[in-house]
């Protein structure tokens with residue numbers, strides 16, 4: 001006998017921690033016993049106890065989350081949605097302006113560089129999402145200097161070199177790639193686009209670019225791997241969980257699914273203080289990938305704090321051999337910020353480091369990746385260590401000329417974060433593809449003008465780095481500031 005669908009009155013009775021039911025996509029679920037396990041903490045679920053939580057649930061969790069993680073006995077059955085009383089919406093004061101901006105946003109071909117996507121995203125994204133993606137730590141000095149540092153490095157171009165044919169391909173960790181950048185790990189892709197990280201996967205596939213899959217993705221790890229095309233290469237970015245069994249399971253599953261490298265994030269024993277994000281009082285749920293961490297989250301402080309309570313602050317050099325024992329994937333330390341640690345990474349026998357300050361989201365006034373690179377390579381060469389591991393850089397890369405500078409200084413490749421998030425959030429997959437094409441076009445032009453037909457022809461004699469360590473936080477980075485100026489479309493001129 002099929003049970004009659006549940007009504008609003010019956011669901012509404014289960015509205016407390018003692019008995020907590022939620023409705024997701026027309027089905028009721030008893031999550032009472034799951035409350036303490038939810039990585040997003042119980043508060044966010046109790047907010048929707050006895051109600052329809054679909055809208056809150058969708059931006060963060062893949063559709064199969066409940067099937068995967070909630071015992072079938074807790075699936076209470078179909079709901080007669082005609083009886084569900086919709087929650088009165090708290091009006092978002094920005095929403096009408098945002099809708100207007102969406103309507104009037106520039107066409108994709110009016111975006112000429114990566115910073116144009118930033119200007120559009122700032123106006124068309126939900127405030128919570130913009131706050132989370134754009135925020136840096138504390139006074140955002142490092143966030144700004146990541147980009148400004150490139151402007152303190154000047155080219156020394158070679159002339160009368162045959163640059164008719166340009167080949168910007170290279171290898172990263174043994175993988176051939178058509179252009180020396182990768183999509184770096186950035187959490188909560190569904191804050192910017194309903195399909196989340198799989199949009200970045202598809203954009204990367206089109207341009208034969210490597211994608212680093214974040215631990216804190218909105219999409220499930222398997223969804224992102226399933227979305228890859230052919231032999232497209234993916235790496236896993238790992239926040240190490242206090243529960244090493246969970247970490248081991250995630251790493252070995254990633255290896256089984258074909259990930260080629262493990263990037264262990266080492267600059268975030270705690271996530272930084274990102275005040276734009278905190279102001280938005282993030283109350284979305286955390287990512288599902290860590291949904292078994294069982295940690296409750298402090299949601300009063302924005303997304304970052306809410307999703308990171310599982311990260312293990314005790315991670316140290318003594319753990320590297322354990323990682324080398326549980327996987328055959330190449331191991332890279334992401335977030336190294338001084339040459340002494342690069343030397344230690346060589347001694348530890350890892351395959352690479354990413355010189356990075358997490359996009360200025362961690363320790364404010366930490367130096368930019370490119371500045372660390374400029375200081376590091378001469379010392380590695382002096383010690384004969386420069387071929388011992390591969391060096392990557394990320395942070396503030398917004399032009400192909402930034403990529404060329406990094407390669408001249410000895411980087412194997414660079415990671416790019418926010419620009420692809422902004423392109424995805426503003427224009428979806430076409431936006432990501434356009435952003436990558438713009439970089440490709442710029443790269444070809446820059447290599448031609450600097451006198452380097454191939455990546456191997458780029459060397460440190462082509463850059464002047466004498467000023468790179470001269471910080472002057474007073475000077476704002478006008479180029480990226482322009483991104484906040486009225487953009488191309490007339491409708492943006494007045495704002």
Ligand SMILES: Cc1cc2c(cc1C)[n+](S(=O)(=O)[O-])c1c(=O)[nH]c(=O)nc-1n2C[C@H](O)[C@H](O)[C@H](O)COP(=O)(O)O
Pocket residue numbers: 132133134146184185186187214215216237265304334356357358359360361394395396397415416417418419
């Ligand atoms: C923009 C952004 C960066 C994040 C990021 C989320 C966003 C929205 N998140 S975070 O929530 O924890 O901070 C991650 C992350 O999951 N793991 C990680 O290793 N780096 C994370 N990063 C840092 C990222 O991998 C790069 O280091 C940084 O984005 C490079 O700077 P640009 O954004 O200027 O390219």
